[in-house]
Amino acid sequence: MKKYILSFALVLMSLTAFAQSDYEKIMSEKIGKIEACKTTEEFQALANDFQRIGSKESGQWLPSYYAAFSYIQKGRIMMRDGNMQELDGVAAQAEKYLGTAQNLAGADNAEIHLLKKMAYSLRMMVNPQQRFMTDGVRASEELSRAEKLDPTNPRIALIKAEDTYFTPEQFGGSKTKGIEMFKEAIAKFNAYKPKTALDPNWGRGEAEYFMSLSAEKGR
Template sequence: MKKLVLIMFVLCSVSIFAQTAFEKVMTEKIEKLEQSKTAEDFTAVSNDFVRIGDKEKTEWLPYYYAAHAMIEKGRSLMRAGKLSELDAVAAEAQTSLDKAYSLSKDNAEILILQKMIHGLKMMVDPQSRFMSEGMLGADALGKAEKLDSGNPRITLLKAEDTYYTPEQFGGSKTKGLELFQKSLDQFKVYQSKSALHPTWGKGEAEYFLASKP
């Protein structure tokens, strides 16, 4: 009996140590992602997350963050006008997101990133790709909302779309700002499932609301 108790104690100790080590390295890399600014920074931290995911094998969050880092790289390239590079970046993000999805289906956070990947691909040629990538992105966001309607990142992406879409196509800066405010209100009450789960987006909502005319 004592031997069995000792074995159970050792197994529990190993499990707790492994989980603690995982949480520590993930926290460090998430902080690195939050501090990243250049395309090179985002590539490096994405690769870090992929290595963590490949080592852990059963955790979806490393692949999620690997995809998120590549999406942020794409957004930085988009702001720099380097639209021709977005397809390749979106493909890398998709590879990581597919791995996350294989480990955690019906996950609103993964669907939110899927919407963002379609958005990157659409921006290469908005006029010709809206009916394909734009519609696929809207479908992904709709599925995410059914799973987690109070998620502020869903409202944030709706706000972006509304704010940047020309009025003749149904957009509105005024309505976009209203959605940014709704997103910010949701951030104040939304509870992430753990310290490692996504929390990004609040800063962007605050930025738009602070810069409104």
């Protein structure tokens, strides 16, 4: 009997290891597509993919995190294209998945708080004058929470740099200061190591892009 129990335990361990390996493989594949996505349709498809992974891997927080991130990236493209009226719906989808991710990962996750900040910023852009004191304040609060939890996180430095770069000077922004902050973000990217191969590691390309714009202007 003991032999059968041991055999069953070994089979169960093997199946668990196989399932984990399969999860990591498909997650790596989908995460690898993030930087290749350029349109709202592509980010929507990616969000759907992460949602399906999350429904199968109910104990993992990263699928919901990346689903939320995909919605936020979709919203940022919409914002760039001037499609502001649909940002509330996109932000709501991101917030739904962030709620799931936070329930699984815990409240002290800087990466989740940073995405919450980005979701509130999308909402604010629907009507900045009316929403600055509501969604704008919430965005700042989430950014502060993220920074307190993980002050060396390069994505936090990146988003702070973007905020400074795009905010008009009369409201405290500065393109010159923003470029200096992008430099700081790149230095943090050089020193930062994700906890696992699946953990968030996005953002370096954005920082380098803004630095390249600065270099072109300086020629």
